[in-house]
Amino acid sequence: MEFLTFTTAAEAARLIASFPVAPPPVEEVPLEQATARVLASSITAAEDIPPFRRSLVDGYAVKAKDTYGAREGTPAFFRMTGRIGVGRAAHIRVGDGEAVYVATGAMLPEGADGVVMDEYARPASDGVEITRALRKGENVCLAGEDVRTGQVALEAGRAVSPIDLGLLAALGFTAVPVYRLPECGLISSGEEIVPAEAIPGPGQVRDINTHTVSGLIRAHGCRVRFAGIAADAVDAIAEKLVSLKGCDAIFLSGGSSKGQADFMTAAVERLGGRIVFHGLNIRPGKPTIFAELWDTAVFGLPGHPVSCAMVVVRFVLPFLSRLRGERAQAPRWSLRGLLETNVPSTYGIEEYVRVNVSDGPEGLSVTPIFAKSAVISTLSKADGYVVIPEGKEGLEAGEEVEVLPFG
Amino acid sequence: MEFLTFTTAAEAARLIASFPVAPPPVEEVPLEQATARVLASSITAAEDIPPFRRSLVDGYAVKAKDTYGAREGTPAFFRMTGRIGVGRAAHIRVGDGEAVYVATGAMLPEGADGVVMDEYARPASDGVEITRALRKGENVCLAGEDVRTGQVALEAGRAVSPIDLGLLAALGFTAVPVYRLPECGLISSGEEIVPAEAIPGPGQVRDINTHTVSGLIRAHGCRVRFAGIAADAVDAIAEKLVSLKGCDAIFLSGGSSKGQADFMTAAVERLGGRIVFHGLNIRPGKPTIFAELWDTAVFGLPGHPVSCAMVVVRFVLPFLSRLRGERAQAPRWSLRGLLETNVPSTYGIEEYVRVNVSDGPEGLSVTPIFAKSAVISTLSKADGYVVIPEGKEGLEAGEEVEVLPFG
Numbered sequence: 001m002e003f004l005t006f007t008t009a010a011e012a013a014r015l016i017a018s019f020p021v022a023p024p025p026v027e028e029v030p031l032e033q034a035t036a037r038v039l040a041s042s043i044t045a046a047e048d049i050p051p052f053r054r055s056l057v058d059g060y061a062v063k064a065k066d067t068y069g070a071r072e073g074t075p076a077f078f079r080m081t082g083r084i085g086v087g088r089a090a091h092i093r094v095g096d097g098e099a100v101y102v103a104t105g106a107m108l109p110e111g112a113d114g115v116v117m118d119e120y121a122r123p124a125s126d127g128v129e130i131t132r133a134l135r136k137g138e139n140v141c142l143a144g145e146d147v148r149t150g151q152v153a154l155e156a157g158r159a160v161s162p163i164d165l166g167l168l169a170a171l172g173f174t175a176v177p178v179y180r181l182p183e184c185g186l187i188s189s190g191e192e193i194v195p196a197e198a199i200p201g202p203g204q205v206r207d208i209n210t211h212t213v214s215g216l217i218r219a220h221g222c223r224v225r226f227a228g229i230a231a232d233a234v235d236a237i238a239e240k241l242v243s244l245k246g247c248d249a250i251f252l253s254g255g256s257s258k259g260q261a262d263f264m265t266a267a268v269e270r271l272g273g274r275i276v277f278h279g280l281n282i283r284p285g286k287p288t289i290f291a292e293l294w295d296t297a298v299f300g301l302p303g304h305p306v307s308c309a310m311v312v313v314r315f316v317l318p319f320l321s322r323l324r325g326e327r328a329q330a331p332r333w334s335l336r337g338l339l340e341t342n343v344p345s346t347y348g349i350e351e352y353v354r355v356n357v358s359d360g361p362e363g364l365s366v367t368p369i370f371a372k373s374a375v376i377s378t379l380s381k382a383d384g385y386v387v388i389p390e391g392k393e394g395l396e397a398g399e400e401v402e403v404l405p406f407g
Numbered sequence: 408m409e410f411l412t413f414t415t416a417a418e419a420a421r422l423i424a425s426f427p428v429a430p431p432p433v434e435e436v437p438l439e440q441a442t443a444r445v446l447a448s449s450i451t452a453a454e455d456i457p458p459f460r461r462s463l464v465d466g467y468a469v470k471a472k473d474t475y476g477a478r479e480g481t482p483a484f485f486r487m488t489g490r491i492g493v494g495r496a497a498h499i500r501v502g503d504g505e506a507v508y509v510a511t512g513a514m515l516p517e518g519a520d521g522v523v524m525d526e527y528a529r530p531a532s533d534g535v536e537i538t539r540a541l542r543k544g545e546n547v548c549l550a551g552e553d554v555r556t557g558q559v560a561l562e563a564g565r566a567v568s569p570i571d572l573g574l575l576a577a578l579g580f581t582a583v584p585v586y587r588l589p590e591c592g593l594i595s596s597g598e599e600i601v602p603a604e605a606i607p608g609p610g611q612v613r614d615i616n617t618h619t620v621s622g623l624i625r626a627h628g629c630r631v632r633f634a635g636i637a638a639d640a641v642d643a644i645a646e647k648l649v650s651l652k653g654c655d656a657i658f659l660s661g662g663s664s665k666g667q668a669d670f671m672t673a674a675v676e677r678l679g680g681r682i683v684f685h686g687l688n689i690r691p692g693k694p695t696i697f698a699e700l701w702d703t704a705v706f707g708l709p710g711h712p713v714s715c716a717m718v719v720v721r722f723v724l725p726f727l728s729r730l731r732g733e734r735a736q737a738p739r740w741s742l743r744g745l746l747e748t749n750v751p752s753t754y755g756i757e758e759y760v761r762v763n764v765s766d767g768p769e770g771l772s773v774t775p776i777f778a779k780s781a782v783i784s785t786l787s788k789a790d791g792y793v794v795i796p797e798g799k800e801g802l803e804a805g806e807e808v809e810v811l812p813f814g
Contacts, residue, residue: 031603032631035622049784050612056711056781058664086639086662087599089609103664105599105710107610118665141781153784162622163787163813166615166712169603170783192494192512196438196576202496203514205457208573215442215569224439232493255493257465257510258525303512304463305573332765332790333772335742358739363770365740374463374548376577377456377560380570383739406570 006279006286008390009350015276016290016319019297024179024248024325031168034160036221037178038325043154048144049170053108057139060099060121060128061112064136075122075129084109099128108140115139147171157327159221179325182222185244186210189230189237189254189264190303208376209253209301209308216312217251220320232260237267241293248323249297251316256287256303264300268293281390282350284373285311305376310352310385313406335384335403337364343395345388353395354382357403366401382406413686413693415797416757422683423697423726426704431586431655431732438575441567443628444585445732450561455551456577460515464546467506467528467535468519471543482529482536491516506535515547522546554578564734566628586732589629592651593617596637596644596671597662597710615783616660616708616715623719624658627727639667644674648700655730656704658723663694663710671707675700688797689757691780692718712783717759717792720813742791742810744771750802752795760802761789764810773808789813 007015026040055061062078070076078099082092086105094100094111102108102115113136120132147153153167154160160168160176168176188210196206207229214224227243230236232255244250252264265275273293278300280288284307289300299316301308321328337357345351354369366386371378384403388395395401414422433447462468469485477483485506489499493512501507501518509515509522520543527539554560560574561567567575567583575583595617603613614636621631634650637643639662651657659671672682680700685707687695691714696707706723708715728735744764752758761776773793778785791810795802802808 031618032621032625035626050781051607052610054612054781056779058666084610086597086664086667087610103662103666105597105612105662105664141779145779146782146784154787161787162626163619163716163783165622166619166716166783167787169618170613170615170712172603172606172613174602174604190493190512195581196579197581199579200458203459203491203494205461205512206577206579208577211438211576212570212573214439215572218439219442219569255510255512257493257512259465259510260493305577309570309573332763334766336770356739359741363743372463372548372552374457374461375553376570376573377553380561380568380574 006281007277008281012277012280012290012315016315019292019319020295021322024182024323026177027180028175029178030175031165031173034165034176034178035162037160039154039156039158039160040177040179040325042152042156043168043171043173043176045147045149045151045153045171047171048149049147050141050143050145052143054141055102055104055106055108055115055139056141057115057117058104059102059115059117059139060130061094061102061109061115062099062130062134063094063096063112064114064134064138066097067116067130067132067134070130070133072131075131077124077127077129079127113137155327157325159326182248182320182323183225184217184222185225185227185247185250186214187227187230187237187240187244187250187252189232189252190260191232192255193229195229208305209303212305212309212376213251213253213301213312216309216317217320220317221324222320232263234263234266234270237263238270241267241271245294247296249299249319250293252298252300253308254300254303260303261287261289261300264289265291268298273298281348282352283346284352288315304373306373306379309379314352335364336400337366337403338362339395339397339399339401340365340367341397343368343388345392345394347393348390350390351388353386353388354378355384355386355403356381357383366403413688414684415688419684419687419697419722423722426699426726427702428729431589431730433584434587435582436585437582438572438580441572441575441583441585442569444567446561446563446565446567447584447586447732449559449563450575450578450580450583452554452556452558452560452578455556456554457548457550457552459550461548462509462511462513462515462522462546463548464522464524465511466509466522466524466546467537468501468509468516468522469506469537469541470501470503470519471521471541471545473504474523474537474539474541477537477540479538482538484531484534484536486534520544520547562734564732566733589655589727589730590632591624591629592632592634592654592657593621594634594637594644594647594651594657594659595661596639596659597667598639599662600636602636615712616710619712619716619783620658620660620708620719623716623724624727627724628731629727639670641670641673641677644670645677648674648678652701654703656706656726657700659705659707660715661707661710667710668694668696668707671696672698675705680705688755689759690753691759695722711780713780713786716786721759742771743807744773744810745769746802746804746806746808747772747774748804750775750795752799752801754800755797757797758795760793760795761785762791762793762810763788764790773810
C-alpha cells in the first residue's frame with residue numbers, strides 16, 4: 001500500500017532517460033586501446049577494401065568462359081603466360097585461352113574473371129589442363145567487396161569490438177576518435193559500514209556495495225572516483241558530495257533505513273540539488289533515490305547488496321551507456337525460456353527474480369533463485385533475472401519468460 | 408577430396424586441449440583490478456556473512472509468538488524497551504511482550520526472532536500496537552545466511568565477476584591471488600602485408616589480422632607482444648619466432664597461400680619445433696597450423712580475415728582459457744533458434760556460418776550471413792555463428808540450430 005506513493009519502474013526509467021546529458025568530450029586512442037570504447041565519429045572508407053581484385057585461392061587466373069564444358073575426361077587447355085606472387089602488381093593481361101598462376105591473396109591480372117583452384121588443374125606441355133568449369137567471379141574477392149569508398153564502415157555511437165579493429169586497420173586507421181570515459185563519483189555511507197580491510201566491530205559490516213557498484217561501473221566502461229565512507233550525517237555526506245563535483249554522475253551507496261536515506265536527500269538539497277524521485281515501486285530496490293545536483297545525476301542506491309546491484313543493472317547501466325555516448329539500440333532478440341516453478345509477487349510492484357538458466361526438454365529452463373535481497377552470494381551464481389510486471393500477481397510454472405543478463 | 412587428408416575439427420580440438428600447459432604463476436591484485444581475472448586459490452570464508460543477525464527493515468524486533476492473532480481490529484500491545492541504531496551492539500534483550508525499535512541493517516537484539524515493519528505498527532501509550540502476525544525469522548537475515556564460516560565462497564579457476572568483488576570485500580579481502588595474464592606473441596607475415604599506417608602499393612593490403620587477433624586475445628584476458636611483420640622467408644619468420652621465446656603462446660598470422668604456409672612450418676621446424684597438424688577439415692579456416700616449439704603452442708592462423716577470426720574464436724580462445732588457468736566448465740545452456748533459409752555445406756567438412764539472431768514468431772529466428780571469408784565487415788555485424796557438422800550436407804530452413812557467440 002505504501003508502494004502506491006512511489007514512482008513506477010516505467011516512470012523512473014523515463015525520468016532517468018530524459019535527464020539531460022552533455023555530449024562527452026572526444027579523445028583519440030590507438031587501436032590497441034579502442035576495444036569497448038565508443039566511436040565519436042562515424043568511420044567512412046576513404047578507399048575500397050580490398051583495394052584491388054584478389055585471388056581467394058592458389059590457382060589459375062583465366063577467363064571463365066574458356067572453362068565452360070571442361071571436365072575430368074574433356075579438360076580445357078590453357079597456355080601459361082606467367083605467375084603473380086602476393087604483394088606485387090599484376091603486369092600481365094590474360095587473353096583468351098591463357099592462364100596466369102596466382103597465389104592466394106595475389107592481385108588478379110586484367111582480363112581474368114575467375115581462378116581455378118590447383119586441385120582442378122594438371123600440368124600439360126606448355127600449359128595447364130583445367131578439369132572443371134568455373135563460374136565468373138569464382139574464387140575472387142572484388143575491389144570494394146568488403147567496404148566501398150565512401151561507405152560508412154562503423155557508425156558513431158558504436159562500442160568498438162575486437163573484430164572492428166581489423167576493419168579500422170584495413171581502412172588505414174591506427175587511432176580512432178572516441179568519447180572520453182565518464183567518471184563516476186562514489187560515496188559509501190552508513191554508520192555500520194567499515195572498509196573491507198577492517199575487522200568489523202559489534203553491529204558493523206564490511207562495505208560490499210562500493211565494490212560491486214565500482215565493479216559493474218568499470219566493467220561497463222566508466223572510471224570510478226571513490227570518496228570514501230561518510231558517517232550518517234548531512235554534513236559528512238554533503239562534504240563528500242562536494243569533493244565529487246565535476247564527476248559525470250554520482251552514486252551514494254548507503255544504508256537502507258529511512259533515517260539514512262533522509263540524510264542523503266537532505267545533503268543533496270542543502271547543496272542546492274533537487275530530488276527527482278525517492279522510492280520506487282520495485283522489489284528489490286524500493287529505497288532508490290534519483291536526484292539532480294550541479295546538473296549532474298545523483299543516484300542514491302539501496303543498502304541491501306542484491307537490491308543495490310539490481311538497481312545498478314536495471315536503471316544505472318542504461319544511463320551510463322548514455323554518458324559513454326552509446327547510441328541507443330533496440331535489442332534484436334531476447335532470451336526466453338520456461339519457468340520451472342511458481343514465483344509469487346505482489347500486484348502493483350515490478351519485481352526482479354534472480355534465475356539460473358539451463359537446457360530443458362523444450363528450449364531453455366528457467367529456475368528462480370529464492371533468497372533475501374541482503375544475500376549477495378546468490379547473485380554471483382545467477383545467470384540473469386526475470387521481470388514480473390506490476391500488473392501481474394506472480395508467475396506460474398511453465399510460463400514463458402524473458403531472461404535478462406546481469407551487466 | 409583434399410580435405411580427407413586433413414585433421415578433423417574434433418581431433419584438432421582434442422590435440423589442442425591435450426597440449427601440456429604449465430600452471431600459470433600467481434600474483435596478488437587489488438579488488439579494483441580483479442574483475443575478469445582468474446582466481447588462483449579458492450576463497451574460503453573465515454567468518455560468517457553477515458557476522459550477526461540483522462534486521463532487513465525499519466521496525467520492531469519482537470518475539471514472533473507474541474504477535475500471533477494480531478490484526479487491524481485486535482492489535483497486539485508491546486512495551487517499548489529501547490532502540491538499536493545501525494553499527495551498534497544490541498545490548499538489550501527482548502522479553503515476552505517487549506519490542507525494541509531497530510533500523511534496517513541493525514543488529515537484532517537477543518530474544519527477538521523477527522521484525523515487524525513500521526507500517527504494521529502504531530504508537531500507543533508506553534508502547535506500540537502491532538496489527539499483523541509475524542512469522543518467526545521474518546525480516547531478519549541470520550548470521551551466516553549469506554556465507555558460512557568455512558564455506559568456499561568462490562572456487563579457484565573462476566573468472567571474478569563484478570558481483571564477486573562485493574562478496575570478496577564482505578569476507579575481508581582487499582586483494583586476491585590470481586593467475587598472471589598469459590603473454591601471447593604475435594607475428595604477422597606476408598609479402599603483401601603493410602602496417603595499418605602505410606599506404607598500400609600495388610598488390611599490397613594493410614594488416615587486418617594482427618588487429619583482430621590482438622583484440623580478441625586482449626578481450627579474452629591475455630597480453631599481446633607484437634613482433635612485427637615478417638617477410639615471406641624462413642629466416643625472417645624464424646628470427647621473429649626467436650624474439651618471442653618465453654611467450655605463453657605464439658601466433659603466426661600470415662598469408663593463406665601454400666607457399667606462405669610452407670615458410671611458417673619450415674621456420675618452426677628449423678628451430679626444433681614439431682608440426683602437430685597442418686590443415687583442418689573445416690570451412691572457413693582450412694589452412695590452420697598447430698605446432699609445438701620450445702614446449703610452447705604455436706598457431707599458424709589462416710590469412711583470410713574471417714577464417715582467421717573464426718579459428719581464433721573456435722580453437723584458440725578455449726586454449727587461452729587454459730593458459731589463463733580457467734577451470735573448464737560445461738555450459739549450462741545453449742542459444743537455439745530456427746534457421747530462416749537453407750544453408751549449403753559440403754559433406755565431410757565442419758562448416759561455420761555467420762548469423763544474425765532476431766525474435767521470431769516461434770522463438771529466435773536465425774538468419775545466415777552469406778559472404779566470402781575475405782570479407783571482414785560482415786563479421787563485425789554478426790551476432791554469432793552456427794556449426795554445420797561434418798556429417799551433414801547443409802542445413803534446411805526451419806531447422807533448429809544452436810548459435811554460438813563470437814569471443
